[in-house]
Amino acid sequence: MVILDNYPSGLIELIDRKGVPENKIRLLAKCDMNRDKVHCDCFLIATGEELLIISGIMTLSEKRGVNKHLAQTSASRLEATFTELSYECHMLSDLSDFTVEEMLSSCRLTAKSESVGGHILLSAFTNTSKSQMNLFCKYIKKVKDGEDPELDEDDSKATRFCPKCGSRYPDKDRKICPKCMDKGKLIRRMAVFFLKYKWQLAVILGVLILMSVLGVLSPYIGSAFYYDEVLDPEGDFFGEILLVLGMIIAMRVFSVLINIINGVITSKIAAEITYDLKQTIFGAIKRLSLSFFTGRQTGGLMNQVNSDANTIYGFFCDGLPYFLVNVVQLVALIIIMFIFNPFLAAMSLVTVPVFVFIVKFIFTRLDKLHAKHYSSSRALSGALSDVLGGIRVVKAFSKEKNEVKRFNRHSERLAENAKNLSNFQNAAWPISDFVLYLGNIFAWGFGGWMVIKGELTYGMLLTFIAYMNMVYNPMYFFMDFAYWATDCLNACSRLFEVMDAVPDVVEAEEPVRMENMEGRVTFKDVEFSYVKNRKVIDGVSFDIEAGKVIGIVGHTGAGKSTLANLLIRLYDVSEGEILIDGVNIKDISFADLRRNISIVSQETYLFMGTILENIRYARPEATLDEVIEAAKIAGAHDFIMKLPDAYATQIGFGYKDLSGGERQRLSIARAVLRNPKILILDEATAAMDTETERKIQSALERLVKGRTTIMIAHRLSTLRDADKLIVIENGKMPEFGTHLELINQKGIYYKLYKMQAQALKSIGIEG
Amino acid sequence: MPENNIPNELRGIVDIVYLNRDNCKITEKNGFIGLRAVLDKSDDDMTEKEPLEKEENEKDDGDSKKKKKDTPAVETVDLGNGKVEKIAERIFLSRAFPFDMPYEYISVLDRDKKEIGFIRSLDDFDEPERTLLKNELETKYYTPTIKRILQVKERYGFSYWKCECEFGEKTFTLRDTFRSIIKAHTKDGRERIYILDIDGNRYEIPDVEKLDRMSYKKIELYL
Numbered sequence: 001m002v003i004l005d006n007y008p009s010g011l012i013e014l015i016d017r018k019g020v021p022e023n024k025i026r027l028l029a030k031c032d033m034n035r036d037k038v039h040c041d042c043f044l045i046a047t048g049e050e051l052l053i054i055s056g057i058m059t060l061s062e063k064r065g066v067n068k069h070l071a072q073t074s075a076s077r078l079e080a081t082f083t084e085l086s087y088e089c090h091m092l093s094d095l096s097d098f099t100v101e102e103m104l105s106s107c108r109l110t111a112k113s114e115s116v117g118g119h120i121l122l123s124a125f126t127n128t129s130k131s132q133m134n135l136f137c138k139y140i141k142k143v144k145d146g147e148d149p150e151l152d153e154d155d156s157k158a159t160r161f162c163p164k165c166g167s168r169y170p171d172k173d174r175k176i177c178p179k180c181m182d183k184g185k186l187i188r189r190m191a192v193f194f195l196k197y198k199w200q201l202a203v204i205l206g207v208l209i210l211m212s213v214l215g216v217l218s219p220y221i222g223s224a225f226y227y228d229e230v231l232d233p234e235g236d237f238f239g240e241i242l243l244v245l246g247m248i249i250a251m252r253v254f255s256v257l258i259n260i261i262n263g264v265i266t267s268k269i270a271a272e273i274t275y276d277l278k279q280t281i282f283g284a285i286k287r288l289s290l291s292f293f294t295g296r297q298t299g300g301l302m303n304q305v306n307s308d309a310n311t312i313y314g315f316f317c318d319g320l321p322y323f324l325v326n327v328v329q330l331v332a333l334i335i336i337m338f339i340f341n342p343f344l345a346a347m348s349l350v351t352v353p354v355f356v357f358i359v360k361f362i363f364t365r366l367d368k369l370h371a372k373h374y375s376s377s378r379a380l381s382g383a384l385s386d387v388l389g390g391i392r393v394v395k396a397f398s399k400e401k402n403e404v405k406r407f408n409r410h411s412e413r414l415a416e417n418a419k420n421l422s423n424f425q426n427a428a429w430p431i432s433d434f435v436l437y438l439g440n441i442f443a444w445g446f447g448g449w450m451v452i453k454g455e456l457t458y459g460m461l462l463t464f465i466a467y468m469n470m471v472y473n474p475m476y477f478f479m480d481f482a483y484w485a486t487d488c489l490n491a492c493s494r495l496f497e498v499m500d501a502v503p504d505v506v507e508a509e510e511p512v513r514m515e516n517m518e519g520r521v522t523f524k525d526v527e528f529s530y531v532k533n534r535k536v537i538d539g540v541s542f543d544i545e546a547g548k549v550i551g552i553v554g555h556t557g558a559g560k561s562t563l564a565n566l567l568i569r570l571y572d573v574s575e576g577e578i579l580i581d582g583v584n585i586k587d588i589s590f591a592d593l594r595r596n597i598s599i600v601s602q603e604t605y606l607f608m609g610t611i612l613e614n615i616r617y618a619r620p621e622a623t624l625d626e627v628i629e630a631a632k633i634a635g636a637h638d639f640i641m642k643l644p645d646a647y648a649t650q651i652g653f654g655y656k657d658l659s660g661g662e663r664q665r666l667s668i669a670r671a672v673l674r675n676p677k678i679l680i681l682d683e684a685t686a687a688m689d690t691e692t693e694r695k696i697q698s699a700l701e702r703l704v705k706g707r708t709t710i711m712i713a714h715r716l717s718t719l720r721d722a723d724k725l726i727v728i729e730n731g732k733m734p735e736f737g738t739h740l741e742l743i744n745q746k747g748i749y750y751k752l753y754k755m756q757a758q759a760l761k762s763i764g765i766e767g
Numbered sequence: 768m769p770e771n772n773i774p775n776e777l778r779g780i781v782d783i784v785y786l787n788r789d790n791c792k793i794t795e796k797n798g799f800i801g802l803r804a805v806l807d808k809s810d811d812d813m814t815e816k817e818p819l820e821k822e823e824n825e826k827d828d829g830d831s832k833k834k835k836k837d838t839p840a841v842e843t844v845d846l847g848n849g850k851v852e853k854i855a856e857r858i859f860l861s862r863a864f865p866f867d868m869p870y871e872y873i874s875v876l877d878r879d880k881k882e883i884g885f886i887r888s889l890d891d892f893d894e895p896e897r898t899l900l901k902n903e904l905e906t907k908y909y910t911p912t913i914k915r916i917l918q919v920k921e922r923y924g925f926s927y928w929k930c931e932c933e934f935g936e937k938t939f940t941l942r943d944t945f946r947s948i949i950k951a952h953t954k955d956g957r958e959r960i961y962i963l964d965i966d967g968n969r970y971e972i973p974d975v976e977k978l979d980r981m982s983y984k985k986i987e988l989y990l
Contacts, residue, residue: 035798037906039934104865105969106909118856121798126909127966368988375945 002139002151004132005030008058010082011043015054018087020047026143029136031125033106040085042123044109044136046143051092053122056084090122092144098122098137100130109133186492193277194316200269205321207262212329214255216336219466221247227459270317277309284499308491315488323481326474333467340464341456347446348468351439356475358435362428363479369424373417380410436472443468505572511589517596518581519546519677519708521567527575528566536562538731541576544724549709551722553749559731560712561602564680567710568597580678598671600684604663608652611640614666618674626673634669635696636662661688668696682712693718716756725749782809784884786875787891791884793899800899801856802875804884808851840878853883860886860904866951866961869908870901910961910969911937916982928962930970939964948989960990 007030012022027046034042034055042055059081090113097112097119107130109122125133142149194201226244229235237243337345387394387403394403443465450456521544528537536559544550552560565571567578569585578585585593598618606614615627622630627647631637639662643649651658658666668684681700685693700709701721713719725742727735727749735747742749784806791804842854855877863872873886889897911932918929926944930937941947942965949961953973962970972978975990 037909103907103909105967106906108906116797118797119799124906124909126968128968130966371988 001026001028002149003028004135004139004151007043008082011054011056014082014084015045015052018052018089020045020050020052024048026148027136027139029132031109031123031129031133033124033126033129034086035121035123036086037106037124038085041082042125044123046092046140048143048146048148049092051090051095051122051140053086053088053090054084055086055123056082058082096144098140100133100137102130107133109136186489186496189496190312190316190492193280194273196276197269197273200265201317201321203265204262204269204317205324207258207265208321208325209328211255211258211262212325212332214251214258215470216329216332216467218248218251219463219470221251223462223466224457224459227462228457229459232457232459266317270313273317274309274313277313280499281309281495308495311487311491312495315484315491319481319484319488322477326477330471330474333471337464337467340460341450344443344447344450344456344464348439348443348464349471350442351435352471352475355432355435355439355472356479358432359476359479362432363483365424366421366428367483369417369421373414373421376410376414376417380407380414383407383410436469439468440465505569507590508587511592512583512587514581514583514588514592514596517592517677519596520544520579520581521678521708521710522579522582523563523576524579525576526566526573526578528562528571528573530571536731537566537573539576540728540731540733542726542733542736544708544710546581546708547706548723549711549721551719551725552710552712552728553714553716553719553725553752554728556714558728560728561682563728564599564601564682564710564712567678567680568599569593595674596677597680598674598676598678599680599682600664600667600671602683602686604660604667606651606658606663606666608650610648610650611643611666612647614651615669615673618670622673627669630669630673631666633672633696633699634665635692635699636665636669639665661692664688665692665696668700672700676707678708678710680710680712683714684711685718686713686715690717697721716753782807784809785891786884786886788893788896791892793892793896795899796856799857800903802853802858802883804853805846805850806853806884808845808849840881841883855883858883860900860907862904862908865908866949866959867953869904873900873904908969910971913962913970913972915979916985919985925965928964932970937970939966939968939970941965944989948986950990958990960986 005028007028015025016022024047025045026048027044029044031042031044033039035053038055040055041058042053045052045054090111094114095111096114099110101108101110106124106126108124110119111122112118113120139149221244225237229237230240230244232238334345334349337348383406387407394400443461447456447461447464451458451461523540523542526537526540527535529535540563542550552563554560562571566573567585569590572586580588580593580596607617612624612627615630616622628637631640640646640649664684664686665688668681671679671681685696688696697718697720711719711722719725722739724736724738726733727742727747729748735742735745735749737745743753786802786804790806791802794801794803840855844852844854846852857878859876859878859880861874861876862869863874871888873889875883875886877883886892886900889900892900911934913930913932915931916928917931917936918927920927921944926941928939928941930939941962947963949963951959951961953959957973958975960972960975962972964970972986975983975986978986
């Protein structure tokens with residue numbers, strides 16, 4: 001029995017009344033709409049013979065007689081009743097070919113019905129139910145075949161839903177429920193990282209506490225002590241002004257010293273910790289498989305990692321210590337104030353709640369305005385770099401005026417938002433200052449009255465007011481701190497995601513060392529899919545003898561490059577195996593596998609640096625002679641020598657811009673220098689003119705002797721020298737053989753060949 | 768063919784088959800729509816048929832392939848004098864400008880996602896065919912309307928929404944809120960937004976200005 005979703009108990013009674021007892025159920029699934037696109041709970045229940053489709057509305061109510069506080073889960077506390085909306089019953093034998101038809105924002109489940117003679121609609125549902133309905137199709141096939149299937153581990157609800165709160169993971173590959181994420185655990189885990197620096201951190205904390213003690217002390221000496229003990233004839237230290245001045249100066253000097261010490265230590269460990277953090281992060285990144293980078297929104301995630309390191313550092317080294325210090329200072333201040341004079345303390349703190357309320361409002365509003373300002377400034381710089389990057393197109397279509405207009409529009413919006421922001425700031429802060437000032441007035445008023453009545457000394461009043469002003473600063477900080485903490489948690493969770501991600505292509509535990517490969521490549525029933533259930537490669541088998549040249553032909557998107565990616569294990573096959581010299585590539589050590597195979601892919605990537613460095617990238621220890629030879633083989637030497645700085649020319653972002661063909665030639669040179677046993681050329685010469693391509697090919701021909709070469713191309717002339725050809729279509733391999741064999745087969749290759757020959761014929765060249 | 772007010776300098780270079788009430792009938796069977804159309808004969812109708820079927824016979828059959836073998840996606844009958852009749856049991860519709868012009872510029876595809884023709888506007892068809900087409904479009908581009916936004920919570924890169932839709936309360940999750948909100952404009956210049964949730968479902972707010980103040984304030988930031 002396979003139960004794919006929760007169902008109300010009322011449902012079982014209902015189908016029981018329809019003559020289907022509970023024990024006959026073999027499959028139960030739920031989707032969120034019925035056939036008429038009405039949102040409801042629609043259950044699909046299959047027994048051995050029938051398929052029931054019942055839609056209705058599930059309502060939850062408190063169970064009677066169950067103690068709310070004792071019941072652990074919502075299921076034991078709530079009772080679900082079910083009101084039927086529609087019901088239909090199909091014979092399973094009548095239906096076949098269950099399919100989830102994906103439309104755009106909804107899907108429908110259809111099946112072929114013998115009695116109707118065509119497809120019928122079983123149910124509609126939104127994309128939310130799509131994965132469950134795909135499972136339904138998988139299991140209903142088994143039910144129809146007479147089985148009583150069991151639920152596979154992978155398909156159970158637990159893998160998709162948070163076990164704690166029952167809501168679905170936002171990202172099914174990332175089993176983190178944002179609602180239930182243990183924030184404390186995140187912080188603790190992060191703290192472990194900082195514990196390495198515990199002594200330095202303790203020193204910083206100590207220094208900060210010392211500073212705040214000094215801060216609390218200085219108003220007392222400056223006011224209460226000075227007025228009441230030194231200036232007052234009745235004071236114990238009457239007339240000793242120099243003593244007070246000396247104390248004040250000493251304190252100042254001391255605090256300057258402490259500040260310097262603090263600054264030195266902080267900047268020292270700041271650099272160390274950020275370096276350490278970034279190293280950990282990038283160390284984690286480079287361990288990951290390619291799919292982690294190409295999949296999901298991780299591209300953006302990577303970019304964020306850098307700024308995340310700063311956020312985390314800022315929180316732990318600036319935020320947290322200041323937070324502690326502020327807490328200490330605030331508590332100390334309030335206690336001191338209440339000890340001095342509880343009545344005055346209470347009176348002067350009356351405005352604090354109002355102040356907190358106003359500042360909170362200001363912060364929320366400011367946040368929104370800042371976000372708007374940020375997004376418009378981002379839009380402006382985006383528009384600017386867009387225009388500058390595409391300046392050739394802009395000029396070619398003479399659209400300069402429109403672009404100026406577009407720029408002005410963004411610029412206007414930015415100005416508008418900036419104006420709003422500063423207007424608000426200009427109004428908001430004086431108001432909050434005013435509220436703060438009101439507190440002062442209270443203190444002056446009540447305090448003055450108390451001084452006249454003799455209940456308070458003048459110096460005490462001044463100290464009091466100084467303290468009161470000090471109370472407000474931590475308040476500002478605390479309100480900001482909440483945002484700071486959220487930011488940091490966010491950064492931590494992203495960081496741990498990168499650190500915890502398990503690479504899906506892993507090296508075997510005891511890899512086979514194969515320093516020298518012969519280069520025999522065998523694909524055995526290889527299947528592969530980037531996304532589950534959508535096969536990109538489907539049952540491809542072939543065998544390439546060492547030292548042969550193999551051409552792979554096929555339409556764009558047929559899966560040619562995927563084959564190459566599988567061979568160098570950027571991805572792992574989902575079914576079947578790939579062997580090199582008879583050894584499964586999963587068992588070969590990464591170092592050997594990648595040293596023996598070189599790939600020149602469609603997307604050439606050149607790093608920032610000189611041409612020499614770029615060619616040498618594959619083998620940094622190569623001699624200069626070797627580099628030049630490799631460049632010659634790749635046909636790159638001539639154009640390199642025409643550049644004023646030749647091999648020392650700086651390329652990459654912001655430097656010399658090479659053409660597509662030139663870039664390809666450099667990457668071929670890079671691969672050649674590696675001197676691999678297996679060379680993969682994935683459309684490596686597509687951006688070159690035919691003559692250059694010929695030249696490189698004849699050079700490569702000499703090179704590839706004794707080497708296995710896999711050439712991927714859609715231009716058939718590129719594959720002229722291939723010993724054997726593989727035709728790939730829709731991930732399958734319908735044809736495999738020599739050029740002549742394939743021509744005689746009159747299949748896909750023949751068609752392609754004829755088309756390209758015709759194209760040549762039409763311009764007067766016989767193919 | 769519908770008249771175009773703006774001179775079309777490219778007209779006649781490629782053939783676009785426009786479907787309308789004169790050359791096409793929309794049919795309905797088991798809740799799915801199909802068509803019968805009388806069209807000018809094109810080169811495609813002749814050449815591509817033969818090898819395509821041959822190919823399929825060679826291939827080993829999975830479940831989906833069997834379906835194709837039964838009947839061709841489009842049955843083409845030569846009527847002579849340069850006309851053919853095309854009969855498709857099932858057709859699929861696709862909007863060319865899904866946000867701004869949901870009922871104009873509709874591509875009509877056959878089972879194999881090959882274009883049979885183009886509908887300039889649903890107004891080119893009479894009832895009940897127009898309703899059939901409209902229903903099919905509305906099923907495919909199923910987009911509930913949001914009436915009120917009850918709550919928007921942003922947390923750890925995802926935002927959690929609680930909204931009141933035409934059919935009741937709905938909660939959904941967005942990934943990358945800014946990019947999940949698509950701004951479009953109606954013909955009369957009102958701002959209309961589409962919200963894409965994490966599953967790929969779509970929700971619509973037909974007129975942002977008409978939202979109540981509390982709802983508007985919750986999404987103001989993203990607009």
